Amino acid sequence: MFPRGNLYSTLLAGIAVAVAVAILGLAIRRFLVQPKWLGAVSRESGLIGLLIFLLMITYLAGLGITEDSVLGKTTWWAHTVALLVFGPLLPRSKHLHLVLSPLTVLLRHPGFGKIPPLVGDDDFGLDSGKDLTRLIALQAYSCVECGRCTEHCPPFNTGKLLNPKEVVLGVRTYLNDNGPASTEPLIGRHLSAEALFQCTTCGACEAECPVGIQHLPILVGLRRGQVNTGKWGNEYGARLFLNLERFGNPMGFGQSERQKYIDRISLPYYDGTQEYCLWLGCMGAYDLRGQRIVEDLVSILRHFAISFGVLRKERCTGDAARRLGNDYLFAELAQANIEHLVEVGVSKLLSICPHCVQTISEDWQELGARFEIVHHSQLLAKLVSHSSGSQSLPTAVFHDPCYLGRYRNVDEEPRRVIRQEARLVEAPASRRSSNCCGAGGGLVFLGEEPGRRMNVERARELVSTGASLLVTACPFCQTMFQDALLTGSASPPAIVDIAQLIRPTLVSKR
Ligand code: SF4
Numbered sequence: 001m002f003p004r005g006n007l008y009s010t011l012l013a014g015i016a017v018a019v020a021v022a023i024l025g026l027a028i029r030r031f032l033v034q035p036k037w038l039g040a041v042s043r044e045s046g047l048i049g050l051l052i053f054l055l056m057i058t059y060l061a062g063l064g065i066t067e068d069s070v071l072g073k074t075t076w077w078a079h080t081v082a083l084l085v086f087g088p089l090l091p092r093s094k095h096l097h098l099v100l101s102p103l104t105v106l107l108r109h110p111g112f113g114k115i116p117p118l119v120g121d122d123d124f125g126l127d128s129g130k131d132l133t134r135l136i137a138l139q140a141y142s143c144v145e146c147g148r149c150t151e152h153c154p155p156f157n158t159g160k161l162l163n164p165k166e167v168v169l170g171v172r173t174y175l176n177d178n179g180p181a182s183t184e185p186l187i188g189r190h191l192s193a194e195a196l197f198q199c200t201t202c203g204a205c206e207a208e209c210p211v212g213i214q215h216l217p218i219l220v221g222l223r224r225g226q227v228n229t230g231k232w233g234n235e236y237g238a239r240l241f242l243n244l245e246r247f248g249n250p251m252g253f254g255q256s257e258r259q260k261y262i263d264r265i266s267l268p269y270y271d272g273t274q275e276y277c278l279w280l281g282c283m284g285a286y287d288l289r290g291q292r293i294v295e296d297l298v299s300i301l302r303h304f305a306i307s308f309g310v311l312r313k314e315r316c317t318g319d320a321a322r323r324l325g326n327d328y329l330f331a332e333l334a335q336a337n338i339e340h341l342v343e344v345g346v347s348k349l350l351s352i353c354p355h356c357v358q359t360i361s362e363d364w365q366e367l368g369a370r371f372e373i374v375h376h377s378q379l380l381a382k383l384v385s386h387s388s389g390s391q392s393l394p395t396a397v398f399h400d401p402c403y404l405g406r407y408r409n410v411d412e413e414p415r416r417v418i419r420q421e422a423r424l425v426e427a428p429a430s431r432r433s434s435n436c437c438g439a440g441g442g443l444v445f446l447g448e449e450p451g452r453r454m455n456v457e458r459a460r461e462l463v464s465t466g467a468s469l470l471v472t473a474c475p476f477c478q479t480m481f482q483d484a485l486l487t488g489s490a491s492p493p494a495i496v497d498i499a500q501l502i503r504p505t506l507v508s509k510r
């Protein structure tokens with residue numbers, strides 16, 4: 001029945017076979033296939049792999065031969081020597097992750113993509129070694145160098161400098177070289193400022209990491225270090241911060257433009273009696289495409305007699321300032337908004353922008369705000385009936401915005417809305433594995449990106465499905481794809497927001 005007649009040995013033998021096969025697979029991938037995103041593989045990695053393989057093979061061989069034979073003794077010694085070499089290597093190599101990674105998973109910050117607040121007035125973010133927290137150090141030493149984060153990083157995949165694995169390893173090498181209390185700047189020999197500011201904060205790295213490393217607090221922490229010490233000299237960034245400070249929106253429009261828009265489509269003001277406070281957001285208030293999405297949503301709300309009102313004063317949520325590392329500006333913007341929302345008695349908000357939804361519901365919490373905010377896809381999903389499934393409907397592909405699908409797990413609601421109007425086809429990367437449009441993390445305001453453009457690459461993936469409609473649920477994504485398709489295919493699909501897609505049907509009903 002079982003070798004040696006007991007369940008324990010059988011289990012162990014099964015595990016040894018599985019590990020040996022896995023190590024063989026790893027060797028083939030790392031030394032023969034060598035995908036680009038894996039980067040250079042160290043000799044140490046090969047040695048450790050060999051030792052693990054040897055341990056497994058000698059264990060398995062030992063099961064079938066007697067210990068007294070020459071072969072038995074050779075196998076025993078080979079197993080023991082491999083173990084003796086392996087033991088001392090462990091704390092000095094990346095294989096420390098065998099011990100540390102369970103701790104990393106256990107101690108990670110709760111919540112996805114959450115940026116921990118600055119601690120006190122002397123916290124300027126991650127500028128030198130003394131600013132690295134124990135958790136960041138633990139995470140840096142837990143990295144197994146699998147490269148999954150890099151494999152899924154849109155800036156890396158479009159030829160940028162950013163490589164999230166190298167960011168984590170850069171922190172580890174810094175600690176090895178300088179120790180944790182060093183005052184040597186983190187940016188320099190080990191990490192590049194240019195790479196940091198190429199991150200869209202899409203969260204793919206964090207979602208893919210098998211050992212629970214949280215890249216965003218590290219990336220944004222390092223950006224904070226650069227911004228707060230005045231080391232980030234970027235013309236676009238400086239203009240963005242100035243616009244946010246002076247005008248309360250990233251584009252630099254006067255508040256009167258928002259007022260004109262509100263008057264033009266006769267939006268009611270929130271007075272405490274309506275169900276929703278409709279948060280226009282900067283795109284909804286100042287951008288022509290965003291305004292059109294708001295108009296379709298408003299028309300649906302009116303048709304279903306869902307009461308709503310907008311604020312007289314609204315400033316940017318601070319999303320871009322926060323993700324670019326300017327926490328002081330973020331706090332100023334958020335605080336002004338929170339005070340006004342409290343003053344007019346708002347408890348429930350509705351927004352067309354996943355970035356506003358995430359910032360208001362998660363980032364504002366550290367300033368004491370607790371508002372319920374609903375993305376319009378969640379409300380629209382409740383208003384649609386079942387899909388007709390008719391073959392005569394056009395085909396549509398949905399682009400999951402990172403801040404909706406990956407950050408908030410809202411991926412079924414927009415699809416429910418689309419199925420009412422179209423036959424849904426899925427993109428090669430979708431839901432929590434969606435590819436970024438390139439706008440997040442404040443990058444949409446930082447001018448032309450170097451190398452291949454992320455919006456063009458993602459648009460190409462979506463167009464490759466052959467769908468006649470490209471459906472979005474974020475005003476930034478819509479803008480990015482409209483720009484991408486201007487330079488792309490000869491007969492591009494029409495781009496619509498879910499509210500624009502469903503409005504004609506919903507408003508003609510009842
Ligand atoms: S958050 Fe996205 S863009 Fe930034 S490093 Fe991770 S995968 Fe790359």
Ligand code: SF4
Binds near residue numbers: 149211
């Ligand atoms: S996915 Fe995680 S473990 Fe793998 S290389 Fe990236 S940071 Fe390291």
